[in-house]
Amino acid sequence: MENPSKLFKQRLQRIHTSVGISASLFMYICVFFGIFAIFLPYIQTWEKPSRHFESANIKDINYSKMIDPVISDPTFPTNNIIIELPGYFSDPALKVNHMFVEPVVFNPKTMERVDDEGVNSQLARFLNHMHYGRPFMSVGYFVFGLVAVAVMLLIIGGLIQVYYLKYNNNPKNHQGKFSKYHRKVFMWLFAPFVIVTLTGAYMNIGYSGSTLMTYISSKGEVSNTWQAVGPVLKPQRAFVQTNNEQASMLPISDLIKKAENINPNINFEKIKLINWKDSSAQVELTGYNPNFPFLNGVYNNPLIVLSAVDGSLIEYKKVLDGNWTSMFADTLYFLHLLFGVDIFVRTIIAIIMAICGVAIGFGVMFYLEKKAKKFDGKIPLYHWFGKLSLAVMIGVIPATGFIFLLQWLLPFDMQDRMFWQKGLFFIAWLSTLTWAFYRVCSFKAAKEFFILGAILFMITPLVHFYISGFSPIELFTNNMFIILNVDITLFIFGLLLLFIGLKIPKNRENFKLLFSKKKDK
Amino acid sequence: MLNSKLKSIYKNLSLPENNGKKIGLFRIICSIFGGLLVSYLFMTLLTFLTPAPLGESLVVPIYLYTLLWAILSFWIALSHTKLIALKRVFIPSLICAIAILFFILGS
Numbered sequence: 202m203e204n205p206s207k208l209f210k211q212r213l214q215r216i217h218t219s220v221g222i223s224a225s226l227f228m229y230i231c232v233f234f235g236i237f238a239i240f241l242p243y244i245q246t247w248e249k250p251s252r253h254f255e256s257a258n259i260k261d262i263n264y265s266k267m268i269d270p271v272i273s274d275p276t277f278p279t280n281n282i283i284i285e286l287p288g289y290f291s292d293p294a295l296k297v298n299h300m301f302v303e304p305v306v307f308n309p310k311t312m313e314r315v316d317d318e319g320v321n322s323q324l325a326r327f328l329n330h331m332h333y334g335r336p337f338m339s340v341g342y343f344v345f346g347l348v349a350v351a352v353m354l355l356i357i358g359g360l361i362q363v364y365y366l367k368y369n370n371n372p373k374n375h376q377g378k379f380s381k382y383h384r385k386v387f388m389w390l391f392a393p394f395v396i397v398t399l400t401g402a403y404m405n406i407g408y409s410g411s412t413l414m415t416y417i418s419s420k421g422e423v424s425n426t427w428q429a430v431g432p433v434l435k436p437q438r439a440f441v442q443t444n445n446e447q448a449s450m451l452p453i454s455d456l457i458k459k460a461e462n463i464n465p466n467i468n469f470e471k472i473k474l475i476n477w478k479d480s481s482a483q484v485e486l487t488g489y490n491p492n493f494p495f496l497n498g499v500y501n502n503p504l505i506v507l508s509a510v511d512g513s514l515i516e517y518k519k520v521l522d523g524n525w526t527s528m529f530a531d532t533l534y535f536l537h538l539l540f541g542v543d544i545f546v547r548t549i550i551a552i553i554m555a556i557c558g559v560a561i562g563f564g565v566m567f568y569l570e571k572k573a574k575k576f577d578g579k580i581p582l583y584h585w586f587g588k589l590s591l592a593v594m595i596g597v598i599p600a601t602g603f604i605f606l607l608q609w610l611l612p613f614d615m616q617d618r619m620f621w622q623k624g625l626f627f628i629a630w631l632s633t634l635t636w637a638f639y640r641v642c643s644f645k646a647a648k649e650f651f652i653l654g655a656i657l658f659m660i661t662p663l664v665h666f667y668i669s670g671f672s673p674i675e676l677f678t679n680n681m682f683i684i685l686n687v688d689i690t691l692f693i694f695g696l697l698l699l700f701i702g703l704k705i706p707k708n709r710e711n712f713k714l715l716f717s718k719k720k721d722k
Numbered sequence: 723m724l725n726s727k728l729k730s731i732y733k734n735l736s737l738p739e740n741n742g743k744k745i746g747l748f749r750i751i752c753s754i755f756g757g758l759l760v761s762y763l764f765m766t767l768l769t770f771l772t773p774a775p776l777g778e779s780l781v782v783p784i785y786l787y788t789l790l791w792a793i794l795s796f797w798i799a800l801s802h803t804k805l806i807a808l809k810r811v812f813i814p815s816l817i818c819a820i821a822i823l824f825f826i827l828g829s
Contacts, residue, residue, distance in 0.1 A: 209740070215745055402789075407785065411787075419776055
């Protein structure tokens with residue numbers, strides 16, 4: 202019989218290893234595509250030829266010239282029309298939306314209608330879906346949700362391990378280095394990571410699994426969670442009665458200026474037109490207040506309601522006027538959804554998540570090195586999990602580069618364009634799997650994947666310049682900075698991959714040297 | 723006969739394993755499903771205990787029960803013997819279930 206403390210320590214490690222290896226690849230996929238999802242607004246603008254125009258200031262736009270023809274159309278509904286202002290999710294276009302009709306999209310500078318690509322261009326959307334398992338339907342949601350729970354277990358378990366077990370912080374060999382990097386990164390970055398996984402678990406399984414809880418706690422009255430929680434998190438305004446008298450409306454740009462006088466800190470994103478052209482007409486402006494990060498953005502948005510007839514203030518809801526539950530939800534969601542957040546915060550979060558992704562990789566390499574050690578010097582180890590991890594973790598890079606390239610290579614009027622694009626992406630990814638299993642030396646395969654990915658990411662901007670017909674100089678002079686920056690970022694990312702690809706040693710012996718201290722001597 | 727069988731099961735459960743390098747199906751099932759059961763019941767109980775209307779009292783539990791699930795699963799899987807793992811599942815869930823019943827029937 203062994204003593205309890207030894208058993209406890211063995212279990213601590215064993216649980217972390219087995220759960221970690223089961224969840225690692227899924228978690229890596231979440232993190233990898235999550236980084237693209239962080240930049241979703243910019244990729245969404247970059248991917249569409251219809252968004253290649255100069256951005257405009259929301260205060261100088263003549264809204265009525267664009268909106269009036271749309272809403273005077275007798276087939277278009279007049280109540281609860283939602284106008285998405287230029288800049289909402291970094292989209293330079295102005296969108297007129299209604300629950301029951303197709304959105305109408307305008308170029309606010311030229312005031313012409315724009316042919317939105319609609320379902321034919323959904324690259325950013327697809328990358329976001331890959332982030333939470335949507336392409337695999339409910340199975341994907343469920344598996345990714347369970348993985349998020351497993352990751353929370355891993356983080357808590359890992360912290361307890363660091364507390365209870367003694368680790369060597371000056372390892373001599375590469376294996377110890379992997380363990381050290383894995384440990385150190387998550388000791389520093391576990392806090393944002395756990396919040397992000399918590400909300401991820403909530404969105405994938407927590408919310409849908411809460412039906413029974415709602416049913417029990419409402420004593421059998423309500424079984425739909427949103428029915429109980431919705432009115433608290435996102436209260437609806439009372440229905441506005443129409444007076445059935447025609448009235449002339451103030452220009453929307455004037456109403457935006459009025460709202461800005463009330464609170465100049467809010468970035469307005471959406472305008473809802475209620476009973477438009479009636480004397481009871483109101484406009485509801487919602488936005489994001491960057492002075493209160495962690496408190497607004499998802500549910501708890503500041504709201505200003507003005508009368509569209511004379512511009513008088515009807516209702517003003519500040520960020521801190523919200524219910525505490527909606528602030529609590531927004532605090533948790535903030536780091537995950539980043540709604541309304543600017544490029545700097547997004548970049549910081551993306552870098553943090555990229556480091557976490559690499560740290561997951563170190564964890565997996567640590568496990569594989571332990572396996573390989575047994576055969577060291579006798580035969581090269583060919584482990585199925587190693588090959589699978591290689592294809593999933595590194596093979597995904599050229600596959601993603603390929604889907605970016607396809608975005609501009611495939612003609613936009615192609616039938617079932619998105620189907621082909623997605624299909625070719627999965628085929629590319631699967632072929633990296635076969636290649637990983639074919640190549641005996643994983644380092645060689647990794648090198649090839651990195652260099653292939655680098656080439657794909659680096660030629661994507663060039664293909665984009667050629668096919669969209671905008672040269673980088675034109676993009677610069679026409680103030681299309683978002684598009685130009687996406688191009689530059691893709692190119693730099695490609696260069697980084699090329700650098701890593703060239704740095705990767707050709708075989709295991711050199712690889713060990715890369716991480717050992719003897720190298721310096 | 724039955725009594726001695728029960729006794730041998732009890733004895734088997736209360737003996738600690740020889741080493742902790744193998745977790746075993748028993749612990750895996752206890753920790754995954756037991757952890758979910760305990761955290762779900764506890765969070766449901768929390769909605770009754772929170773002095774707020776239904777919508778408000780639900781928000782924190784539905785956001786945090788997955789985190790509690792992870793913590794409890796870990797706690798259950800770490801128990802010294804299988805019997806302790808079982809106790810860690812059933813004692814808290816019984817307490818929570820009785821308390822929930824008390825709240826539902828008592829009002």
